[in-house]
Amino acid sequence: MTPDNDPALANAQWIEDMALIRDHQDRAAFARLFAHFAPRVKGFLIKGGADPQVAEDCAQDVMVTLWRKAHQYDPSRASVSTWVFTIARNRRIDLARREKRPEPEDLGWGPEPDAAQDESVALQQETDQLGKALKELPAKQRDLIERAYFGELSHKEIADATGLPLGTIKSRIRLALDKLRHAMG
Template sequence: MSASTPGQDQGRDKSADRRAQEAAAWVEDMLLIRDHKDREAFARLFAHFAPRVKGFLMKSGTEGQLAEDCAQDVMVTVWRKAHLYDPARATVATWVFTIARNRRIDVARRDRRPEPEDLGWGPEPDATQEDSVALQQETEQLGAALKALPAKQRDLIERAYFGDLSHKEIAEATGLPLGTIKSRIRLALDKLRHAMG
């Protein structure tokens, strides 16, 4: 394994600073949405997260148009359930991707192709207390599972899923061999799946 050069370390530091600033901006936007139903803040979050959620869903095997529709649903849920967001419990990215994961599970269950009359039409009912608690618990569980990962694996998962970088782009940013990146991400995903049950 090659030692990192000062230039690589400085690049990593700048990248970590940029990610921390982005995360802080997302929290600020999320609180504006939660507390003031701020449409501009929502537009910023939508522009950032909708394509990443779509990519996450497609990587999970969801077909393109369905992934697009689900991503839109996820972002509508972010708007409607913003009052449930607590920055002390999860990052915005963890919260959004928990909603996306639940949406993917719902779609997989629904894929038994119900008849049109079985589909829900009109506005979605407000979340029950039970649903709200379950979402909060899953968000906390995913956040804890991410924190429990070794730092090297967690960094790559965050870059791949929350930063929407390809394995090749991660290799260029970190200087790590492509095989190492793929192996660490595979190990991290296995640990997350195990932790999430």
């Protein structure tokens, strides 16, 4: 059986290659990972709507990140492919955010008009009410809400970071959101 048709064998080889990159800056190990992952990352980005040239540049950036941050890879937390595609996903999100930023000529000039005083008071009251509702959540639910909405992590990223099953993450977040909706009226 070859690494190409045995995922467990392939991941074991990739883990070994990551260790070689981390410990010895091994170019041959990097070349193997690059040959396997770069075209797949590019395809992933194109399927996600990126222009082919942008996808190519982004795939190169992902592979440079793999080289520079090999020391951050932890095989007990994720497979090499999961780690690589998480980097690619984050780069894709960064690209999308950059594309949505307005050009300078699209920006309004001058100060924003002040909100009406009653709107400001209402917004402050809602903010205070939400803060109290968050504090009343069980610690486990509050932590997940903070990671998902303030830390902008996906459910999968939270599961990877906490070691909790993905279904548990989703259930706790759903329960917490229901409690927050109820508290906010």
